[in-house]
Amino acid sequence: MDITPFISSHREALLIGDYNVYRTQLSRQLLAVRKRLGRATAKREKFTKKDVTASDVGSNHEFVHLLLLTSERAWAHAMFMKTSHGEDTSGKGITGSTRSHIISRLSKAAKTARHLVELLAERSASKAKDQDVLEARGYHASLAGAEEFEKQSAGQKSTEQSSEESWKPCLRYFAEARVIYAALYERDKKEVYREILANTIDPTIRYAAYQAHLSRTIAIPTIAKRYFLTQDKELVDPYALKDKPIPKNDEDEQNAPRDVPNSVTWRGRKANIVDASIGQALAAVTAAGARLRAYLSSNYNASNRDKAAAYDEILTTSQDAADATKRATEELEKERVDEGDPRMQDLRVTSLAVNYDLVSWRVGRNRVLIGDNDGLTFTAQQPKKPKRPRKDGTPYAEKEEPRSRKLARLRERLVLYDATIQSIDSVKELRGAMRDASFVTELEGKAAHFRALKCLNISYSHSLLDGHLNALALLQRAKELLSSSPAASSEAETPDAPPTLHLSSADRENAQKHVCALLSRTHALVELHKLEANARVAAEKHMTSAFPIVQNLNAYPTPGVQVDLKNLVQYPPEVQPVPVKPLFLDVAWNYIEYPGREREASVKAAAPADEPMVNGTEAQPKKRGWFGFGR
Secondary structure: OOHHHHHHHHHHHHHOOOHHHHHHHHHHHHHHHHHHHHOOOOOOOOOOOOOOOHHOOOHHOOHHHHHHHHHHHHHHHHHHHHHHHHOOOOOOOHHHHHHHHHHHHHHHHHHHHHHHHHHHHHHHOOOOOHHHHHHHHHHHHHHHHHHHHHHOOOOOEEEEEEEHHHHHHEEEOOOOOOOOEEEEEEEOOHHHHHHHHHHHHHHHHHHHHHHHOOOOOOOOOHHHHHHOOOOOOOOHHHHHHHHOOOOOOHHHHOOOOOOOOOOOOOOOOOEEOOHHHHHHHHHHHHHHHHHHHHHHHHHHOOOOOHHHHOOHHHHHHHHHHHHHHHHHHHHHHOOOOOOHHHHHHHHHHHHHHHHHHHHHHHHHHHHHHHHHHHOOOOOOOOOOOOOOOOOOOOOOOOOOOOHHHHHHHHHHHHHHHHHHHHHHHHHHOOOOOOOOHHHHHHHHHHHHHHHHHHHHHHHHHHHHHHHHHHHHHHHHHHHHHHHOOOOOOOOOOOOOOOOOOOHHHHHHHHHHHHHHHHHHHHHHHHHHHHHHHHHHHHHOOEEEOOOOOHHHOOOOOOOOEEOOOOEEEEEEEEOOOOOOOOOOHHHHHHHHOOOOOOHHHHHHHOOOOOOEEEEEEEOOOOOOOOOOOOH
């Protein structure tokens, strides 16, 4: 019967109009349904009430739509009166008669929904399923809770005990609605159930609990379990209402609720969790992170798109945690709590930690989509071959990936790099982030790392287009970004952790080595292309070498310069100075002690007796002139 989707689709009209327009639209639809079912009163005839029975619902499900439209029209009328008086600037507010009219309209809507529940309860006649009954009960509980809410929101002050007792019926109805829609959302994972919980039921339960003087640290699911009627065994299994139910099988054990944290730690500072909804959201983030880690470790060969899709759950839970923190902060701000209050200080730290984790998971998803090593390398992909074989049975020839496809893949990378850099810069806008100088330096280092990778991939595209000079400039810029004092991360490195904003030292070193190697290679290519360009210019001008070839046999001819075969040698030869064996002067030989001459000098000094005697006296050594010649 799709009761909840039917109501949700009709309430989409509120996006483009007010409650009065919605009420008018429902009246037209209600008249059309009555005419189709034969329940419309003809002109000039007396109105006779015709009740809808369970057999009518079983024969035609449009009778369910008839009751839903009737209930919705009464609810829209009540909401129109409430909003119109809420916009009144006279200061009178909603008076007693107007409030009574609003409550009567909500009472009619709840009674109509209750009648629908009773009809669907007759399973044999109405042919209703369990889900139809649950959706009808949830719809009735939300309308009955709205009626009790209006009864107690008159603004009268009361004691703590009387306030809790007066708000108890409202909490019971909304607790029933929350248990039903939470169970349906857990089973079907439809977005319509989550929107009802987040936009209508949970805020109302939180406000009613505040009016009932319940502690803000009590989570909304805990409040719903406390005020839910556990004796109603037809509605839900009591096993599901236990705080920590024992898992029945392996699947229940994997999806079992995690312990709710009572504090968060941010860069060495511990902050208490002020609101219980934040703790519930953080517990869901922890569970989603464990499932993501298990998926990535067990599906290592999965495609990048499949791995990135696994991040959807943890991104959703992280966003819920950020929204819960924002709502708790806004509630304290409405109460005009001072910034120096410990609760506000803890919320500021929690908000910074939760939003940083959200950005970190977004960056991790982008890194997975970019590819291995954060897009450090770029290799060609083999095009997919047709599945249908050729008629002659020969295999398809291997084809290289087209250049247009390569450029398209590089453009996709650049979009992801821009999104990553923008996400990192958004962290600086968070309240309290700019006060931590080391944290800001760390963020700038991470942003510089991804900017360097962006320059690297742009250089790949210029290389594909033979723009090696532009690629050289981009690589030089990437080297400067990587070497500009990258900040060391204060986060602990966890093995086999999913990719996040955290950059390890190995990632930085690999990026620097690869960029330096590619820079040298591109520099060489630029020089080669420069030589080719000069050679091309020389060839166009028919330039020749003026020297004979015989004088430059040890060098290859310059590319582009023509070899003049008529200028092999110079003939007739001209008189030119030719280097011959040089004249070595050993003037300093007798005055400098060279290595090896010490032994010769010592031998001559040790044998004076062997020298000849002349007339009983020692022979005097002969004097020699320059160059050893005698004088």
